Amino acid sequence: MIDIRGITKTFDGFVALRDVSLTIGEGELVALLGPSGSGKTTLLRIIAGLEFADTGEIHFEGRDATRMAARDRRVGFVFQHFALFRHMTVRDNIAFGPRVRGRSKAEMDERVERLLQMVQLEGLGHRYPSQLSGGQRQRVALARAMAIEPRVLLLDEPFGALDAQVRKELRRWLRQLHDEMGITGIFVTHDQEEALEVADRVVVMNRGAIEQVGTPTAIYDNPATPFVYRFLGNVNRLPCSMRDGFALVGGLRMTLKGTGSESVSGTEGIAFVRPHEIDLVAEPAEAGVPATVRHSVVLGPMVRVELEAEDEGIIEAEISRPRYRALGFAKGSRVRIVPRKAEVFLDDGRRFSAQVLSPDRAPRVVGSPQG
């Protein structure tokens, strides 16, 4: 178990981490997700002992490790650009950890063999890193980190330096490997898809602080802050105002849910709407945000429609192909945007889920997978 308590770190006046606390359980695979500059790599490096926090503590299995040097932490670190020893063969790279820790030759050989097998590089032990592909180098880096039998495996943008195809493969493979070995793992990524697909738990970071911690489903379905909402995939922002427990979005009344929602009135806010939670209706219509169709792309069973709303800029909607055909839009068509569901963040900091309830106002959606 890794216990991170109140870590703050500044670099020349720039606050990289601000009072960050996080607990990582045995055997968990956790993703630190955030844009560049969010502090996720700094946090990883502090856990590894490659950087030291200004204030705060780190405990490994209950023991204070805040001031422990990197070499004493038994932490496996996989660097973004692998940082393999270029003058050593694959075998020597993997054997490095056991070697400097004074393991016997026999033990070293046995472990290297096992790890080569694990990362599916049997027979390539005599090669130099420069003779390997990017994906192979990544796996050598992983095997090298695993060779010290680390209590936790830390990976800094593990797939960042690879091309898209190899990336997907390795992602699946890493997940599988984790499931087999059961080792605690933390990896840093700025790719939300990667985080949601691979991790047990996702830590979303922004500007040196943790925005939300949760399972991929929880994070995706219930983003805690506007930032998380924005960061996890496409989301549209529509201004709205509250009246008597309703949110008015482009004249459309959406019912607010949650305690205290009935009394909300008079405040302004922003409704976050995912593209697949939008429906489009043709003009003339009585409610919805007016917009113009700019462009549409067919994506499998769905059609992504890019719209230009008068005040809100570009809005993306995803509707089913039959529905799109039925509407018969062309470039330049005038339409209304009608959200089915939204997350409303009020200017005063409160948030509510909003939904279109009254059936007469809700457009009938035929053939939509969400409908």
Add this chain to the structure above:
Amino acid sequence: MDAALQMTLARATATTERRPVQVALIAAGVLFLVFFLLLPLAVVFGEAFSRGWLAYASAIWEPDALAALRLTLLTAAVAVPLNVAFGLAASWAIAKFNFRGRSLLITLIDLPFSVSPVISGLIYVLVFGMQGWLGPWLEAHDIKIIFAVPGIILATVFVTFPFVARELIPLMEQQGTEEEEAAVVLGASGWRTFWSVTLPNVKWGVLYGVLLCNARAMGEFGAVSVVSGHIRGLTNTLPLHIEILYNEYQFVGAFATASLLACLALVTLALKSFLEWRLRDEIAAVGH
């Protein structure tokens, strides 16, 4: 400094040593440099002024010293432009074109650097000396090269031969041929392309080469010593003049003259640092 930072500095972190180790290494390195580099420099000026300003001035303002200075300047004035012209031609041919034997050519250009200065002088004695290939013919036509100014200049050209070329070849290689090709496609002539595209791009590199070439040309001792014949007032350069004075135990004179060349070295080093800074821009401008 706060406690956490102090703690980090005091210990060996992942990429640096403990502060005491650092201090010890810095002390050892600095001591070595002071002892081997700064001490000789200090001695030159210390000895030069050991009898005061007057002795210093009169040692320099002396006919033989002035003659040696003139010859040194003349030698550099001939050798440097010759090697600049060669350096530009060679680097154009080597960096802008691809041909077989290219790397051999680069090695051959660097050759004078790996030849002992004494041998650099000797080879001209073998060619132009009395017993050399052209000796009898030169004698018959009353042309003196060895033990005369032309020999000194030739030997100097030899030892400074690679300076400009070896500076420009990698620089031009890095800059590639795209800009020149664009100029040619736009209709510029070869000369025009060279003067208005290539030369401005490598001007700091040329100056860098000139600087090093000049320092060596003015300071060369071994090669020039072999071909000069040491005739006072006629075939003595400043370094040779220093040797004569030193061997005659005229230490103030020797070190006073040496201090002139030491100043040249210091100016060269200062300019070199400045040019290296500009050269970084020249290379960075290419975007590598």
Add this chain to the structure above:
Amino acid sequence: MRPRAILLRRRSVLPGFGLTFGVTILYLSLIVLVPLSAVFVKTSGMEWQRFVAAVTDDRVMAAYRLSFGGSLIAAAVDGVFGLLVAWILVRYRFPGRRLLDAMVDLPFALPTAVAGIALSAIYAPNGWVGQLVAPFGIKLAFTPVGVVIAMIFIGLPFVVRTVEPVLLDIEKEVEEAASSLGADRLQTFRLVLLPTIMPALLAGFAMAFARALGEYGSIIFIAGNIPGVSEIVPLLIVVKLEQYDYLGATAIAAVMLGASFVMLLAINLLQRWRRARLFGD
């Protein structure tokens, strides 16, 4: 097909290849290749036995021992201290660092005769350092030790300047990797950094050695030039020339040139090895 097309591997739209290539070859031949070949032409005219006698007589052998042995020691000292100097200049920040960095090139910029008289003034028995050690019966100048001191001076920049860029290029991550795998600083240096620096260090060592072998000006003043004791090979060539023994001088020069070419080849191979290390086969 024009003749230059044979030379060109890749067609280029740029003009001037013929002119610049021609000028390069002509100038190179006149200034460097033809005069250098004179050494070999002249020696090849010698009878073999006479050549062997000229290059192996006792005085010459003593000079070889001093020149090669001294250069080896000096290059080794330069290797150790050059690495140390490069290390502190690249890794640490301390007052005067930039000035010292610029001063490293002093042996390149300072005329050898100036260095020569300065070194001899320092290490002579009545000199700045010489008088400190003289009471203990230690003589530095006018002995082989003096020769080595001058050789160290002249060779230092070669090591520093070849090692510096390699040190700068080492990624921080590689050291961090070693550390997180459990290596202490000494292990990281020995197992990771040193092997990475080694090709450059060897190249710098070889350059310092080659330079010391041929050096003349900065050595002869401090050497004392006692035949058989502190007489270096280049000086011996000059001595032979002054005695009008052109053949003897040329024969020794041929041996030294041969040694230089071997060194040049070694340095080139080392540089190639270094590149192969860094960028793969």
